[in-house]
Amino acid sequence: MNDQLALPVGTTLDRFIMRKQEDFPYATGELSQLLRDIALATKIVNREINRAGLLGVTGTFGQQNIQGEEQQKLDVIANIRFIRALRNGGEVCAIISEEEDHIIQTGNARGKYIVAMDPLDGSSNIDVNVAIGTIFSIYRRVSEGGDGTLEDCLQNGTKQVAAGYIIYGSSTMLVYTTGCGVNGFTYEPSLGEFFLSHPNIRTPKKGKLYSCNEGNINSFPDGIKAYISYCKEQNYSGRYIGSLVADFHRNLLKGGVYIYPPTATSPNGKLRLVYECNALALIVEQAGGKASDGSERILDKTPTELHQRCPLVIGSPDMVDKVEEFMKAELVAV
Known part of the structure; x- marks a missing residue:
C-alpha cells in the first residue's frame, strides 16, 4: 500500500x-457532555440535509415563525432534532430557538445550562444547494433549580460559556469556543466522527472581502453607504451568499467584514442578538476579530427580549474599526 494514501486521521472531537x-481541574463534565449532545444532533441534521432532495423535505412548511419568516421544512426538522438531543442529554434546563415563540422547557430541573440556537440558518438556500448552518450559544443558568427563567435566557453576551456554529457545505464543519481560542472540526461521514482540522483559528487583522446585501443599499445608513464606496475604491471584493454562517465562516478564515445594518424596513437590524449575534461575536473575538452594532461592542449589549434584533458588523478588526469610523462620521455630520 502506498504510504502517501495512509493519511493520519487526527484528533476526534470527543x-x-x-x-x-x-485543563480545568474544577470541570465536572456537564459542559463536555452538552457539546457532545450538540455534535450528535449535528450528525443527524447533516444526514437529513444530505438526503433532503430525495425525501422531498425541501421547500416551505406552510407556517411562519415568530420572526414573521416563512418556515422551511428543514427548519422544523432541525429544530426538532436539536431539541430532542438537548432534552435527552439532561444538561440543559431551557432552550431558546429561532423557530419557537417562547422558552422551551426541557423538564431537566437540575440542568445547569441554557442553549440559545438558530437550528438552521439560511435554510431557504437548501433548494439551490448552497451552504447553510446552525448557530448555538451556551449560558450557565443563574436561577436555582426548576424550569429555566427569562433571567437565565437574557444574559449579557459576556456570560456565554461556549458558542459555536456548524456549516453544512462541501464538507460539514463544527467550529466552537469555550473562551480559550477557536477550533474547527470536519466531519468524516464514513467514520461518523468529527476530526480536528482547523486548530486555533485566527482571523486576519485585515481582509479584502466585504459581505452585505447591496440590493438594500438605498435604505442603508449614510455611513454604511460611504464605507461600501470606500471598499470599491480599495478594490475589495464583494462576497455575499445570503447565509450568515457561510459568509461569516469565509470571512473568519480569509479576512473580511460582514455587515447587516439597520434599514428602512428593519430599523433595528434583522439578525437576532441572543442566538446569532452573541454567539458569532464570542467566536470572532476569540479568533482575534471584532463584532459591533456599528458603534457598540455586541457582547456589551444586554438583551431585553428573546428574539431581539440587532445590527451586526463583524469580522477582521481593522475592517470593523473602519466601519465604525464611517458610522461615527455620519453622526458628527448630523
Whole structure:
C-alpha cells in the first residue's frame, strides 16, 4: 500500500473535548457532555440535509415563525432534532430557538445550562444547494433549580460559556469556543466522527472581502453607504451568499467584514442578538476579530427580549474599526 494514501486521521472531537476538560481541574463534565449532545444532533441534521432532495423535505412548511419568516421544512426538522438531543442529554434546563415563540422547557430541573440556537440558518438556500448552518450559544443558568427563567435566557453576551456554529457545505464543519481560542472540526461521514482540522483559528487583522446585501443599499445608513464606496475604491471584493454562517465562516478564515445594518424596513437590524449575534461575536473575538452594532461592542449589549434584533458588523478588526469610523462620521455630520 502506498504510504502517501495512509493519511493520519487526527484528533476526534470527543477526544479533544476530553483533553480540554482535563485543563480545568474544577470541570465536572456537564459542559463536555452538552457539546457532545450538540455534535450528535449535528450528525443527524447533516444526514437529513444530505438526503433532503430525495425525501422531498425541501421547500416551505406552510407556517411562519415568530420572526414573521416563512418556515422551511428543514427548519422544523432541525429544530426538532436539536431539541430532542438537548432534552435527552439532561444538561440543559431551557432552550431558546429561532423557530419557537417562547422558552422551551426541557423538564431537566437540575440542568445547569441554557442553549440559545438558530437550528438552521439560511435554510431557504437548501433548494439551490448552497451552504447553510446552525448557530448555538451556551449560558450557565443563574436561577436555582426548576424550569429555566427569562433571567437565565437574557444574559449579557459576556456570560456565554461556549458558542459555536456548524456549516453544512462541501464538507460539514463544527467550529466552537469555550473562551480559550477557536477550533474547527470536519466531519468524516464514513467514520461518523468529527476530526480536528482547523486548530486555533485566527482571523486576519485585515481582509479584502466585504459581505452585505447591496440590493438594500438605498435604505442603508449614510455611513454604511460611504464605507461600501470606500471598499470599491480599495478594490475589495464583494462576497455575499445570503447565509450568515457561510459568509461569516469565509470571512473568519480569509479576512473580511460582514455587515447587516439597520434599514428602512428593519430599523433595528434583522439578525437576532441572543442566538446569532452573541454567539458569532464570542467566536470572532476569540479568533482575534471584532463584532459591533456599528458603534457598540455586541457582547456589551444586554438583551431585553428573546428574539431581539440587532445590527451586526463583524469580522477582521481593522475592517470593523473602519466601519465604525464611517458610522461615527455620519453622526458628527448630523
